[in-house]
Amino acid sequence: MRVKRRSKHRKVVKFYATCFGFREPYKVLVDGTFVHHLLQNRLLPADDALQALLSASRNPPLFTSKCVVAELRRLGKSHADAFDAASLLATARCEHDKVVNAVDCILSLIGEKNPEHFFVATQDADLRAKLREVPGVPVIYGLKSSLFIEQPSVQQRKFAQLDEEKRLHMGKSEYQKLLNVASEGKTAASENASDDDKNKRSIGSLVENALGVAEKSKFKRKRPKGPNPLSCKKKKPKPQLRASQNQVPKAEGEAKRKRVRKRERSHKNSKQIETVS
Ligand SMILES: [Zn+2]
Numbered sequence: 001m002r003v004k005r006r007s008k009h010r011k012v013v014k015f016y017a018t019c020f021g022f023r024e025p026y027k028v029l030v031d032g033t034f035v036h037h038l039l040q041n042r043l044l045p046a047d048d049a050l051q052a053l054l055s056a057s058r059n060p061p062l063f064t065s066k067c068v069v070a071e072l073r074r075l076g077k078s079h080a081d082a083f084d085a086a087s088l089l090a091t092a093r094c095e096h097d098k099v100v101n102a103v104d105c106i107l108s109l110i111g112e113k114n115p116e117h118f119f120v121a122t123q124d125a126d127l128r129a130k131l132r133e134v135p136g137v138p139v140i141y142g143l144k145s146s147l148f149i150e151q152p153s154v155q156q157r158k159f160a161q162l163d164e165e166k167r168l169h170m171g172k173s174e175y176q177k178l179l180n181v182a183s184e185g186k187t188a189a190s191e192n193a194s195d196d197d198k199n200k201r202s203i204g205s206l207v208e209n210a211l212g213v214a215e216k217s218k219f220k221r222k223r224p225k226g227p228n229p230l231s232c233k234k235k236k237p238k239p240q241l242r243a244s245q246n247q248v249p250k251a252e253g254e255a256k257r258k259r260v261r262k263r264e265r266s267h268k269n270s271k272q273i274e275t276v277s
Contacts, residue, residue: 020136067105
């Protein structure tokens with residue numbers, strides 16, 4: 001069971017590496033709920049646990065933000081340990097002069113492209129649902145004393161597919177159609193669903209994301225470029241083939257006509273012979 005789970009996780013990490021350019025050292029952006037969970041379930045040291053989860057060759061650096069830490073402080077005694085632990089972590093720089101709530105802060109750090117290639121670790125179901133809509137954001141969560149990476153969402157898989165299809169000469173308008181299908185769930189679920197313009201804009205930016213990612217990713221899938229030349233017969237030169245093809249039916253037709261004429265003649269002859277006799 002454990003081995004199975006690990007290989008599943010490895011596949012997910014590979015998906016993000018291949019399709020979205022994630023590279024080691026993997027960076028993990030944690031929120032207060034996740035730090036709290038780590039402490040409660042003694043998943044320590046946390047960076048070892050996360051390294052094992054990601055099958056990484058070194059400890060992934062952990063990040064919070066000042067807004068996350070501030071929220072933990074606000075939660076008071078119940079989260080004092082989490083606050084202490086979180087305040088020791090590196091902070092990802094957010095642009096909030098005034099502290100905002102942790103969910104908004106993390107969403108703003110991820111933005112529309114997750115340019116820093118963060119894995120986001122959270123126990124917050126709403127935040128997880130929102131992150132599923134952003135292409136290229138792997139989500140980590142804990143269940144009791146085990147850690148998990150979410151499988152890439154349908155939307156994320158679609159974006160990854162779009163990258164490939166784009167390479168196979170696909171127009172942006174065709175993309176948009178596909179994206180509209182892909183983001184139907186998003187537009188229905190998003191808070192600003194009523195605002196059509198905003199939706200359009202977000203879909204547009206998601207297209208850009210897909211395009212940008214395709215250009216940036218250094219990993220390209222190896223694909224066979226054609227049949228193995230060693231297993232193919234030599235091609236015959238084309239023009240000859242055509243000429244012979246054209247000639248054959250003509251020649252055959254003529255021969256046939258000749259044959260028919262001959263038969264008719266012989267038939268006539270035999271009749272004449274009969275009448276004579
Ligand atoms: Zn912030």
